Amino acid sequence: MSEWVTDTPAFAVVGKINMGKSSVLSTLLEIDNDKIVRVSNTAGETTRCQVLPLEFDGREMLRFIDTPGFSRAVEAMRAIQDLHGTGTPDLATVREFVTSQLEQGEFEDEARLLQPVVEGAGVLYVIDPSKPIRDTFVAEMEILRWTGRPRMALLNEKAENEERLQEWRTRLGSYFNLVRTFNAHHAQFDERRRLLKSLFEIDETHRDRIKQTIDLIDEEWRQRREESAEDLMDFLAKALRHRESEKLDEKEELEHRKERAKEELKKRYYASIEKLEEKTYEKMLKLYRHQLLKVELETDDFSGLDLSSEETWEKWGLSKSQLILAGGLAGGAAGVAVDLGSGGFTHGLGTLFGALTGAGGAFLKGDSLPELKIDARGVSFDGESKKVLVVGPPASDNFAWILLDRALYHYGEIVSRSHGRRDEEVIDGESPGWVRGFSRERRSKIQKWILEQLKGGERKFESEIFKELVSLLEEVQEGAAP
Ligand SMILES: Nc1nc2c(ncn2[C@@H]2O[C@H](COP(=O)(O)OP(=O)(O)O)[C@@H](O)[C@H]2O)c(=O)[nH]1
Numbered sequence: 297m298s299e300w301v302t303d304t305p306a307f308a309v310v311g312k313i314n315m316g317k318s319s320v321l322s323t324l325l326e327i328d329n330d331k332i333v334r335v336s337n338t339a340g341e342t343t344r345c346q347v348l349p350l351e352f353d354g355r356e357m358l359r360f361i362d363t364p365g366f367s368r369a370v371e372a373m374r375a376i377q378d379l380h381g382t383g384t385p386d387l388a389t390v391r392e393f394v395t396s397q398l399e400q401g402e403f404e405d406e407a408r409l410l411q412p413v414v415e416g417a418g419v420l421y422v423i424d425p426s427k428p429i430r431d432t433f434v435a436e437m438e439i440l441r442w443t444g445r446p447r448m449a450l451l452n453e454k455a456e457n458e459e460r461l462q463e464w465r466t467r468l469g470s471y472f473n474l475v476r477t478f479n480a481h482h483a484q485f486d487e488r489r490r491l492l493k494s495l496f497e498i499d500e501t502h503r504d505r506i507k508q509t510i511d512l513i514d515e516e517w518r519q520r521r522e523e524s525a526e527d528l529m530d531f532l533a534k535a536l537r538h539r540e541s542e543k544l545d546e547k548e549e550l551e552h553r554k555e556r557a558k559e560e561l562k563k564r565y566y567a568s569i570e571k572l573e574e575k576t577y578e579k580m581l582k583l584y585r586h587q588l589l590k591v592e593l594e595t596d597d598f599s600g601l602d603l604s605s606e607e608t609w610e611k612w613g614l615s616k617s618q619l620i621l622a623g624g625l626a627g628g629a630a631g632v633a634v635d636l637g638s639g640g641f642t643h644g645l646g647t648l649f650g651a652l653t654g655a656g657g658a659f660l661k662g663d664s665l666p667e668l669k670i671d672a673r674g675v676s677f678d679g680e681s682k683k684v685l686v687v688g689p690p691a692s693d694n695f696a697w698i699l700l701d702r703a704l705y706h707y708g709e710i711v712s713r714s715h716g717r718r719d720e721e722v723i724d725g726e727s728p729g730w731v732r733g734f735s736r737e738r739r740s741k742i743q744k745w746i747l748e749q750l751k752g753g754e755r756k757f758e759s760e761i762f763k764e765l766v767s768l769l770e771e772v773q774e775g776a777a778p
Pocket residue numbers: 311312313314315316317318319320334335336337342365452454478479480481482718
């Protein structure tokens with residue numbers, strides 16, 4: 297046992313400063329927090345080694361060690377060579393170098409970086425292939441080869457120069473057991489998984505443990521997807537069933553008062569829907585371990601659901617022709633029939649006063665925004681007959697599809713964002729057209745469920761829709777073109 301290496305298989309991430317070592321670890325381990333893993337283009341930010349465990353249920357399956365990076369590799373190589381005398385230095389020589397240098401401090405960075413390696417860690421050597429192959433790199437590779445530890449080279453794929461990339465591959469091939477690409481700024485689940493898989497190719501002694509770890513991340517990923525599908529279904533159901541209502545005073549039954557109350561309720565209605573949407577994305581972000589991305593509308597990291605914008609109605613959800621086709625199915629089911637459970641009203645006694653619905657399907661005819669469904673009904677309240685104003689979902693059949701489309705888009709952005717990135721990203725892109733790309737079968741399956749929700753009816757399609765959403769999220773995650 298030593299400071300860095302325990303019973304748990306360990307891998308040290310090494311390379312020159314600024315090669316993207318910390319970025320690789322951030323992405324691989326889903327850590328987007330600079331306080332835990334510092335990613336920076338300022339040299340020398342990481343001055344000590346740092347253990348980063350990959351844990352499941354509190355059990356450390358694998359550990360990675362972030363290192364300061366080589367700073368004087370050529371000189372260090374010579375010092376090791378001198379220490380050894382004639383012939384090729386080996387693990388013992390490098391170990392001796394580390395021990396003496398940790399005290400002397402002339403090659404402090406090199407000694408710190410090599411310490412976990414001589415103590416038994418495997419090596420992940422990170423290279424930015426846009427850099428020309430210079431002596432310092434050759435020296436680094438040479439020293440690592442002398443350790444004889446299992447080692448893999450990772451190209452961060454930034455090179456645009458194909459020729460240089462090939463040169464790097466060839467050169468690395470003679471020093472490392474395996475050469476792989478891993479772009480810390482773009483890697484997604486599949487690449488992370490592949491990188492873990494590569495570890496057991498270089499380190500056979502830990503094969504079973506690494507395989508177990510891969511099974512665990514697969515299982516974790518599956519669970520996250522199912523949880524997201526549940527949250528998504530819950531969001532849609534709540535949004536579609538949502539109504540805002542207000543008891544009207546005698547005076548407010550006057551037409552102009554009613555108009556004011558209506559406007560007030562509409563605002564409240566949209567605010568509630570926005571809140572529901574926001575909460576859903578917050579849950580997804582947390583589930584996928586994102587701390588840097590935010591949903592708060594104030595910070596503009598995410599654009600909320602702006603249903604008051606015409607653009608929203610045009611770009612998201614189904615196309616006009618798809619809506620016309622779906623229209624027959626919908627057939628006014630988006631009515632306001634609602635159980636007035638909230639607000640202390642006695643429900644069930646009301647007479648329907650006639651729905652004051654706005655232009656149903658306005659979206660289909662012109663460019664004006666669809667009106668909310670509005671209904672004034674009489675209910676018995678405290679023994680007196682009162683009128684209640686209820687505002688329900690937008691009359692347009694596109695409403696539910698917009699919500700679903702936007703949720704799928706955001707989910708896609710969340711699962712594909714790599715944790716190695718530290719820039720602030722505004723997720724406000726355009727609809728990739730997920731729902732427009734649905735098959736008719738899928739559309740009508742979901743439509744049935746939507747209608748149930750709008751009517752506030754029973755949830756009889758629940759399990760079927762859950763399964764559908766799980767496979768949908770899987771398609772989105774895999775980036776299947778809509
Ligand atoms: N575009 C791009 N930039 C990267 C990548 N990996 C690292 N960087 C950037 O390079 C700089 C150094 O990265 P860092 O991980 O701190 O390097 P380290 O010193 O080797 O740990 C940071 O500004 C990163 O954002 C990558 O794969 N693609």
